[in-house]
Amino acid sequence: MNVLYFLQQLINGLSYGSILALLAIGYTMIYGILGLINFAHGEIFMIGAFCSYLLVSFSGASFWTGLLGAVGGSVLIGLLIEKLVYDPCLKKNPEVLTVFIASFGASLGLRNLFVMIFGDGRRAFPTPEYLEGIIITESGLFLNVKDLLILAVTLILLVVVTLFIKYSRIGTAMRAVAYDPTAAQLVGVNSKTVVLLAFIIGSALAGISAVSYGISFGIVNPSMGYLIGLNGFIAAVLGGIGNVPGAAISGYIIGLGEILFVAFLPPAWSAVRPLFVWALLFIILFIKPSGLFRPNVKIQ
Amino acid sequence: MNKKTYTLIGSLLCLAILLFLANTFLRGYYLRLVILFAITSIVALGVNVTNGYTNIFSLGFGGTMMVAGYATALMTLPPAYKKAVLHLPLWLEQLQVAFPLALVIAGLLAVVASIILLLPAFRLEGQYFILASMGINIVMGNLAENLRGITHGDMGLRNIPAYTNIWWAYGILLLVIYAIHRLVHSRFGRGLIAISKDQQLASVMGVPVVKYKIISFAIGSFITGIGASLWVHLVLTMNPKAFSLVYVFQVVAMLAIGGIGTLSGPLIGAAILTIGTELLAPVQEGFTFLGCTVPPIFGFVNVFMALLLIVIMIFKPRGLMNGREIGSFICFSKKEGNSNGNSNIKG
Numbered sequence: 001m002n003v004l005y006f007l008q009q010l011i012n013g014l015s016y017g018s019i020l021a022l023l024a025i026g027y028t029m030i031y032g033i034l035g036l037i038n039f040a041h042g043e044i045f046m047i048g049a050f051c052s053y054l055l056v057s058f059s060g061a062s063f064w065t066g067l068l069g070a071v072g073g074s075v076l077i078g079l080l081i082e083k084l085v086y087d088p089c090l091k092k093n094p095e096v097l098t099v100f101i102a103s104f105g106a107s108l109g110l111r112n113l114f115v116m117i118f119g120d121g122r123r124a125f126p127t128p129e130y131l132e133g134i135i136i137t138e139s140g141l142f143l144n145v146k147d148l149l150i151l152a153v154t155l156i157l158l159v160v161v162t163l164f165i166k167y168s169r170i171g172t173a174m175r176a177v178a179y180d181p182t183a184a185q186l187v188g189v190n191s192k193t194v195v196l197l198a199f200i201i202g203s204a205l206a207g208i209s210a211v212s213y214g215i216s217f218g219i220v221n222p223s224m225g226y227l228i229g230l231n232g233f234i235a236a237v238l239g240g241i242g243n244v245p246g247a248a249i250s251g252y253i254i255g256l257g258e259i260l261f262v263a264f265l266p267p268a269w270s271a272v273r274p275l276f277v278w279a280l281l282f283i284i285l286f287i288k289p290s291g292l293f294r295p296n297v298k299i300q
Numbered sequence: 301m302n303k304k305t306y307t308l309i310g311s312l313l314c315l316a317i318l319l320f321l322a323n324t325f326l327r328g329y330y331l332r333l334v335i336l337f338a339i340t341s342i343v344a345l346g347v348n349v350t351n352g353y354t355n356i357f358s359l360g361f362g363g364t365m366m367v368a369g370y371a372t373a374l375m376t377l378p379p380a381y382k383k384a385v386l387h388l389p390l391w392l393e394q395l396q397v398a399f400p401l402a403l404v405i406a407g408l409l410a411v412v413a414s415i416i417l418l419l420p421a422f423r424l425e426g427q428y429f430i431l432a433s434m435g436i437n438i439v440m441g442n443l444a445e446n447l448r449g450i451t452h453g454d455m456g457l458r459n460i461p462a463y464t465n466i467w468w469a470y471g472i473l474l475l476v477i478y479a480i481h482r483l484v485h486s487r488f489g490r491g492l493i494a495i496s497k498d499q500q501l502a503s504v505m506g507v508p509v510v511k512y513k514i515i516s517f518a519i520g521s522f523i524t525g526i527g528a529s530l531w532v533h534l535v536l537t538m539n540p541k542a543f544s545l546v547y548v549f550q551v552v553a554m555l556a557i558g559g560i561g562t563l564s565g566p567l568i569g570a571a572i573l574t575i576g577t578e579l580l581a582p583v584q585e586g587f588t589f590l591g592c593t594v595p596p597i598f599g600f601v602n603v604f605m606a607l608l609l610i611v612i613m614i615f616k617p618r619g620l621m622n623g624r625e626i627g628s629f630i631c632f633s634k635k636e637g638n639s640n641g642n643s644n645i646k647g
Contacts, residue, residue: 037427085610093617097357100430101556102613108549109606112599120598230438237431271446278435285424285432 007141009263010256015147015216017255018154022209023232024239024247025161026202032178032242032296033198034090039103040081041206042229043110048074048207049125049220050114056126063128071207078203081106082196114222122221125214150212157205158248165244174198178242178296227274231258234281238291246293253292254280315470323466331466332534337574338469339530344554344566345476346523351552352561353484354516355496360418360433361524362548363440366540367413368525370444372406373457373538381459387449399463403472403529410525411518418517422510437545444540456539464533472530476523481563483519492516496561546602553609559619568620576608577601 023045030038051073052066061069085106089099127146135143165171170193176184177194185191213228214220235254239246254277261276262269284292322334343365351357374382375397382393397405417440421432444451451457483489491512494502503509532538550573558569580601612619 031427037431085614088614089610089617092614095617098556098613098617100357100427101552102610104549104552105606105609105613108546109603109610112602112606115599116603230434233431237428272442274442275439278439281435282420282432285428286420289424289428 004140005263009259011141011143011147012263013256013259014252015144015150015212015255016259017252018150019209019212019216019228019251020232020235020255021158021248021251022154022205022212023229024235024251025158025244026206027233027236028239028242028244028247029174029178029198029202031236033174033181033195034086034099036086036099036103037233038081038086038202039100039107039229040085040110041202041232042225043107044074044078044081044203044225045206045210045213045229045232046114046220046222046225047077047110048203048210049214049224050118050222051207052211052214053123053125053220063126063131066126067208067211070211071204074203074207074210075200077110078199078206079196082199111222111226118222120222122219125218125220127215127218131215146215150216153208154212157208158245161201161205162245162248170194170197175242175296231277234277238281238284240291240293240295242296243291243293246291246295250292312474315474319466319470333574333578335464335466335469335534337570338466338473339464339527339534340551340554340574341567341570342469342473342476342530343524343527344551344558344570345480345563346520346525346527347551348555348560348562348566349480349483349492349520349523350517351520351555352565353489353496354492354513355561356513356517357430358418358433358517359430359545359548359552360414360421360436361521361551362437362543362545363417364410364414364436364521365524365528365543366440366444368406368410368528369532369538369542370451370457371409372402372529373460373532374450375402375405376461376463376533377457377459378461385452385455385457399468399533403526406529407522407525410521410528414517414521415514419514422513434545434548437543437548441540441544451538451540454540456537456542458537460532460536460538462533462536464530469530469534472526477563477567480523484563488512488515550605553605556609556619557612559621559624562619562621562625564625565619565621573605576605580604 023041026041026044027038030036030041048070052070055061055069056063056066085102086099089102093099131146131149133145135145135148137143165174173184173189174194174197176187176189177191181191184194210225213224231254232251235251236247238253239248239250257280258273258276262273319334322331326334343361347361350361374388374392375395376399379394379396382388386393417436418433421429421436424432445453447453484493491502491507494505494507495509495512499509528543531542535542554569554573555566556569557572558567559565583600
């Protein structure tokens with residue numbers, strides 16, 4: 001247990017945290033604006049990874065085309081879910097429970113659709129050679145190029161999204177709808193556009209997160225979005241619902257926590273890794289039910 | 301002896317004859333299906349007490365069912381098997397409990413588990429509560445995978461004695477239906493429905509909200525625990541995946557499809573899903589039809605169920621029963637004024 005080992009794990013944790021942070025933003029935006037847990041977000045993530053995998057493996061596209069494909073596929077599926085499931089549900093019956101069950105259904109349906117088409121086995125995610133490189137620093141630290149790339153891309157995206165939400169006109173509209181939909185409509189905010197935009201941004205980030213997951217773990221499979229999706233949602237809750245930077249920071253907290261939990265406890269404990277996240281959630285919700293940061297929703 | 305009583309006795313006799321015929325003429329798979337329907341209905345009715353009548357939407361029942369399932373398995377497994385694969389304290393290893401007692405103990409353990417696990421979660425509201433209750437499933441599943449000395453991990457427990465038969469399953473189902481019917485039409489049941497409509501108003505009217513919520517959880521967990529116990533003695537294996545989130549989803553789907561907060565809704569939902577799943581199972585496993593071999597399509601059943609659920613949620617958001625009860629329950633009561641299908645959890 002030396003400093004080097006700690007730093008090494010810290011980098012792993014940051015890379016994993018980036019994946020969660022990007023996912024958490026999608027959850028927090030959609031929850032903040034529509035007031036529903038988008039259970040299918042984990043499946044949007046999975047479909048993004050599959051789009052990239054299929055493009056690169058079968059049509060020989062480059063990694064970056066694959067990334068674009070992942071973003072495109074995720075956004076498309078996110079909008080489809082919104083148009084085909086959530087929109088009709090909310091129009092017919094604004095009760096949250098109905099939409100919740102429908103979103104549960106969408107999640108299970110999409111996951112099993114991919115099991116139907118591709119089987120439940122794991123497939124190797126095609127990572128380009130130049131991302132597999134390792135930089136060894138003078139102090140003996142091993143830095144994966146892909147981890148650095150993931151971290152850099154995520155940080156840039158986080159800054160861009162935060163600034164967009166905070167300062168742009170439409171970003172202000174999004175926060176307004178999340179805070180009070182009726183009042184926002186009264187002052188002329190088109191909530192339809194805002195909802196669509198939330199789905200587009202959330203899904204696009206999920207697509208990028210999925211490719212990050214692909215290159216960092218090297219696999220894709222239809223149930224990949226399930227547990228990590230839940231972790232992403234926990235991050236969104238911890239970050240205070242509707243609070244985009246809060247969700248991102250919580251994503252990093254959970255990612256780092258999970259990796260360090262496994263790294264510094266006896267190996268026998270590593271099987272209970274999923275418990276750690278839930279324990280953290282329970283503890284934080286008891287102490288501070290609104291999350292670590294200020295939620296951007298109207299307190300009812 | 302009025303007309304209602306005759307109808308009731310008549311329908312019970314008909315059911316008994318039907319069950320006797322089923323028990324005599326159906327074998328293996330089909331008999332199992334008939335029993336499975338009863339067990340699934342018991343579980344759905346139990347969940348309906350909390351999620352429907354009281355309107356506390358909990359997904360944690362998978363975790364408490366797991367407790368009940370493992371408990372009943374450990375109480376009835378032969379000591380030699382337990383000695384061979386598990387590491388248990390001696391008294392538990394030697395423990396042999398009669399089936400009816402095992403059912404009750406499993407139910408009570410489920411109650412204890414649900415209260416320990418869910419009581420802290422009561423501090424949370426709406427979707428936060430749903431999330432926390434969902435966590436209980438994942439936590440319990442993970443514990444079951446890792447406490448190998450007690451649960452045999454992923455391999456699961458086998459050789460569980462086959463105690464569940466058609467009479468046990470339907471006898472308990474009828475008891476549960478009667479109990480819930482009486483419950484809903486009691487002062488307590490009306491209190492629960494008042495809580496489901498408006499918690500604050502109920503509290504102002506003198507309903508002890510927290511106490512009633514906990515009791516309703518206890519009742520629901522007891523029923524689902526017994527259901528889990530029956531299930532284990534029918535399927536004869538118990539593993540950490542048995543009551544996973546997919547199972548939880550199926551039960552929620554039954555309630556949603558049938559109509560949540562009614563007595564007949566869960567039964568109809570259970571019937572549709574049990575029969576539908578089994579009818580579609582050949583598609584999933586591949587079959588030969590008119591000489592053409594259709595390859596197995598895994599996951600087909602779940603995709604179909606998910607689609608059905610979404611369509612019903614869009615067009616019939618309160619389920620097929622839409623808060624009404626079907627005619628066969630007329631023998632219990634003249635009219636059901638309770639249209640508790642509309643849940644109003646605020647996000």
